[in-house]
Amino acid sequence: MKEPENGEIERAGYDIGKTAHRADAYAKVTGREKYAADYYDGEFLWAGVKRAGVPHAALTGIHAEDARALPGVIAVLTHHDIPGENRIGIIRKNQPVLADTRIRHSGEAVALVLAENRETLKDALNRITLDYEALPGVFSVEEALKETSPRIHEDNPEGNVVKAVAVETGDSAKAFNECDAVVEGVFEVPAQEHAYLETESGWAYQGEDGTYVIVASTQTPFRDCFEIAPVLGIDPAGIRVIAPYLGGAFGGKDGITVQCLLALAVLHSRGRPVKMWWDREESFLAGVKRLSAKMHYRLGAKNDGEFHALECRLYYDGGAYSPLGGEIMTLGAEHAGCAYRIPNVSIKGWCVYTNNPVGGPFRGFGVPQVTAAMEQMVDMAAQRLGIDPLAIRLKNAVRKGDRNCLGVTLTNSTGAVECLEKMSSHPLWKGRAAWKEEAGPFKVRGVGVACMAHAMGYPPMVADEARAKIELTVEGKIRVYAGVVDMGQGNASTYAQIAGYVLGQDASAMELVLPDTARTLPSGSSSASRTTYTYGNALIEAARSLEKAIIKAACERVPGSVAEGFLFLPGKVRHTPTGRELLLEELAAFMDDSARVTTGYFKMPVVREKLDAIYMGPHLIFSYGAHLVYVEVDELTGQVDVARYLAVTDAGRVINPQVFAQQIEGAVAQGMGYALTEDFKVRKGRIVTRDLSTYIIPTSMDIPAIDSVPVEIDEETGPFGLKGAGEIGMSGPLPAIANAVSDACGTRVFRAPMTGEAVYGALIRKKEEGTVL
Amino acid sequence: MTTVYRPGSLDEFWDMREKYGEALVFAGGTDLFVKLRALNKYPPVLIGLAGVKELQSIEELSGAVFIGAHATHTRLLSHPRIREHFPVLASALRSLGSPPIRNMGTIGGNICTASPAGDVLPPLYVLGAQVELRKKDGSRRVPIREFILGPGTTALTDGELLSGVWLKKEDSFTIHHFEKVGQRKALAIAVASLAALVTTTETGIVEKARFAWGSVGPTVVTSQDAEDALVGLPLGLKALQSIVPIVERSVSPIDDVRASAAYRKALAGNLVVRLAGRGREPLRA
């Protein structure tokens, strides 16, 4: 569409860079939006899972007679009832849908019950008993790596190692000798629970054509079909997965949760729909967790602050199956040097199996772990060299054209320096000394910063692609078929905004079809900070094709007109030379059905050098961020109060400022939980923090005002210049807060979360050491 | 299936109580229903107190205030008499749960739950509260410290109901202080807490002091020794630090998922030290 020459007409539709209300806001605020478990049908059955309750054992018998005998129990299924393959896994197919010979974690699914109602279901589950021989368990990375430790997956040639990677650039051994200062640290970060509002859930039925329809809270509807079908022993075409709006996912629904179990249940449901909805305790027990990690770091620098050498040894606990654990650790290894230019690097990483809860994706994938460590190392180096923490970051931060720690040239937008510069001119940075002075009695104040990088999209070995579809309906509406899930981040609304902008429409003209493998086109997962970037690009292409198709139809309606003469307005197009207006509805009636639907395709560009630098290949495009935090520590209790927070982000151009801010604020809040209170405690394979009364996520009272400032650098390959914004904010809070706590207390807590008790302990140790000296 | 009855008066309540022997009583339900869900055991009958008119009142009667057992935390917080005469209680209530929990939860429920972490209890101990217990045919008053027997156990006998709390107006204390250490700023169960009432002279010398700690023993902990030791000293860092060893000897905390016993013990002492900020002495030399 061309702007009219005379400029008299303003665009009335959506705009890029302006807040448009989220399409889901009203329905969610009023409680009307439906999640996967909210689609009721009076006749449905409840399905539920009997879980092992022991972390490691040989399973020798399942006694389900008592449960089967209970009135209202429709079926009790075990591994014997799986018609196809009893193994799932995205990369490593080694997780049973229902345990057969071995139990590898406490939450292992052993039997599936179908019942008339929830009470009967509960009762039946309690009546199932298991025979097993307990096996010695493996509960830490150290144990897992011992030659003598039990093997959790007997057929894994690498023992208990899920995946190991190594990155060597330059000559780090030699380079450390050339450094003026070398700092060293060992950091530990805990497992983290997603704690989404909506726990894992879904419902399923068999359609009239025999298709198994699974409506689930999932980030990966298309991939799910390929995981579910082999379990049933059927072709993936026989599976349809529908993903409505999700009540949060954060990576925890990247893959199978309820889907295979629901499909199995439908085989035995006597034609009735089946619903499964994990309660909070089951979600804690069986859902995946962020991988805990232990990280040994050494960083060497020259007197002027230039980083010269880095050595990292990273140990990630993948838990019993770790569907993507190796890949999570690998992304961590790729980011181990964060946003810095370091010529000599030695990074080794291991992800191992243990009998702990299953590890899986969580916002940031493996990056928050290493950023927590590296960004504290940077402060330690700065302190050793007597350089300001912001100055040392500015000196070493990557710029466009630099090589990163993997030796990959950064050819795309690279805004780390711009983020740091923006921070340096912000009032919170300038006012930090004055604020620190004003601490009240028994309080000490500190200020901390962190700088982050986060890769966008899949690694080069996995095509990061999307297929968008858009339709002019016969009613004259623009319908976007979104093949990628909106798990709460608001991307579906952004799709409406993008398509609406291209076609000059406002919200009232837009319709959204949420992911449905039978209606929308495969577009990959809602994950990896790729969702709006990849799908958005495909959508722009689809919308531009539709624009052409509509104008073509309009030309046919206005004798003698040319394509350039038309302007899109909400609900219509105007032929500017004559002033004649044609309603979209009218035009739709004249168009062939096939002409009213267009598609677009996009594939994310990948690196062309150093493809073998790391497993699956390194990433090309990164988002960047710089965070600043004010904390106040109470000397009497050790409690850390986060007073102010600044998040500067380079995620390219911002399409919708409100949705962007929500992503940054949400990630920062989740990162604060990770930093201060969230500690998913497991003892000997059994979860200690079993629900939200002991697993402590922040409340609104714990989150201060967050200033979110975008640094809008155009990313040439992005839709309207955008890059991913979903994860970058997650990695900053832990190291920024750790650095601030260290600034306040003069001592560092190397283990997260930094609870009041942990910080108090560090204060006491410092005092005792002080008196000894 | 559970049937829920909601009597409108005590008379109706006694009738129901007699009729349904195994019924459980609830007020706001914020403790009871959590427990029932965890046990997955629901009684056939529940009797709710929300409609019992005699349990709702908050009134001032000759130098004392009576708080009906079903007064919700929100109601108490917005009540001028409570804020005016018992700031230590108001402060504790403000830290309890979250707005929805304070809207539902009641003072009676908090007392009868008898948790060592119950936030209402330390203030009631320092205020010398008496609880009023009723039976169909009579009532008695018991000091709070005699009512709470252990974690989850009280002196309530069969057929007895907590009808309310009596508080003497304590306007002689110049300092009302409550602090809770939780794992976050709201919806936080006390890791340790302290309610304190202190009176000082014009020159800042302690005339009387009362302390009660939550979550550092099987029930609320008090320490006459610590209180006595402080009397006559200027309220300041030195004096308060001098009583810390006494405090630490008085408490008997445990390790649990929220905190270690050692940390709790340290907190018990340090929360007292906090009062230095309320004294007249400069905190830093």
Ligand SMILES: Cc1cc2nc3c(=O)[nH]c(=O)nc-3n(C[C@H](O)[C@H](O)[C@H](O)COP(=O)(O)OP(=O)(O)OC[C@H]3O[C@@H](n4cnc5c(N)ncnc54)[C@H](O)[C@@H]3O)c2cc1C
């Ligand atoms: C999310 C959450 C957060 C919470 N946070 C806090 C907190 O920060 N601090 C805190 O102290 N507590 C907290 N609680 C616990 C609870 O809310 C409080 O203890 C509350 O005061 C209980 O009051 P209730 O009316 O809801 O009690 P109920 O659950 O109704 O009753 C509790 C017990 O007392 C008995 N009972 C109640 N009234 C009477 C009566 N008049 N006579 C005899 N027996 C009676 C009941 O039978 C039951 O056994 C929290 C609870 C939840 C769920």
